[in-house]
Amino acid sequence: MTFSKGLPHFASGIVVKGFGRGSKELGIPTANFEPHIVKELPEEVGTGIYFGWAQIDEGTVHKMVMSVGWNPYFKNVEKSMETHILTKFSQDFYGRNLRVCMVGYLRPEKDFTSLDALVKQIYEDISVAEKELEEPVYLKLKSHKFFCTDKDDVKS
Ligand SMILES: Cc1cc2nc3c(=O)[nH]c(=O)nc-3n(C[C@H](O)[C@H](O)[C@H](O)COP(=O)(O)O)c2cc1C
Numbered sequence: 300m301t302f303s304k305g306l307p308h309f310a311s312g313i314v315v316k317g318f319g320r321g322s323k324e325l326g327i328p329t330a331n332f333e334p335h336i337v338k339e340l341p342e343e344v345g346t347g348i349y350f351g352w353a354q355i356d357e358g359t360v361h362k363m364v365m366s367v368g369w370n371p372y373f374k375n376v377e378k379s380m381e382t383h384i385l386t387k388f389s390q391d392f393y394g395r396n397l398r399v400c401m402v403g404y405l406r407p408e409k410d411f412t413s414l415d416a417l418v419k420q421i422y423e424d425i426s427v428a429e430k431e432l433e434e435p436v437y438l439k440l441k442s443h444k445f446f447c448t449d450k451d452d453v454k455s
């Protein structure tokens with residue numbers, strides 16, 4: 300098994316505001332990256348839906364799914380890079396640092412005939428990602444040094 304072109308891809312940046320549709324319209328919040336992180340994506344990492352690992356500040360490394368592109372259903376003008384972390388949080392984390400490692404490509408972005416159809420497809424993406432991320436080749440990247448924290452260095 301080989302990685303798709305340009306993967307794994309590591310990115311780190313601040314979580315900024317999007318259109319607020321993720322939570323309100325879809326019930327699936329996505330942490331949007333600041334624009335320069337989107338611009339720094341290498342050409343071979345094209346638009347589409349990805350899965351991988353995500354960490355807020357120096358916290359736990361969680362499973363994630365990510366959408367990269369213009370959200371054809373909503374016809375966005377700005378390209379976005381949005382991460383849905385597969386863990387429920389009691390608080391928002393705007394302004395905090397998000398580190399991601401994109402490890403696998405799922406599918407291209409699509410338009411849908413209804414919001415329900417889009418949401419159903421995202422749940423399917425989540426279910427595939429949950430399973431795929433248990434594969435040893437992907438699991439290994441969860442403990443990549445990119446995610447290392449210096450928590451252990453501050454022993455007293
Ligand atoms: C796993 C995943 C798959 C997605 N797939 C699509 C898609 O195929 N087409 C699309 O228009 N938007 C897709 N989206 C993006 C949603 O439309 C987007 O997250 C939503 O508009 C929230 O935007 P906001 O952060 O600006 O509120 C996907 C999002 C996720 C997390």
Ligand SMILES: Nc1ncnc2c1ncn2[C@@H]1O[C@H](COP(=O)(O)OP(=O)(O)O)[C@@H](O)[C@H]1O
Nearest residue numbers: 316317318319321322328329330384391392393
């Ligand atoms: N599991 C989660 N995955 C991603 N973001 C989450 C999650 N739980 C809470 N959030 C918060 O919700 C925000 C995203 O919600 P969303 O409705 O997509 O708004 P926006 O359009 O501003 O991105 C994130 O920036 C983050 O602060």
Ligand SMILES: [Mg+2]
Nearest residue numbers: 317321329330
């Ligand atoms: Mg969002």
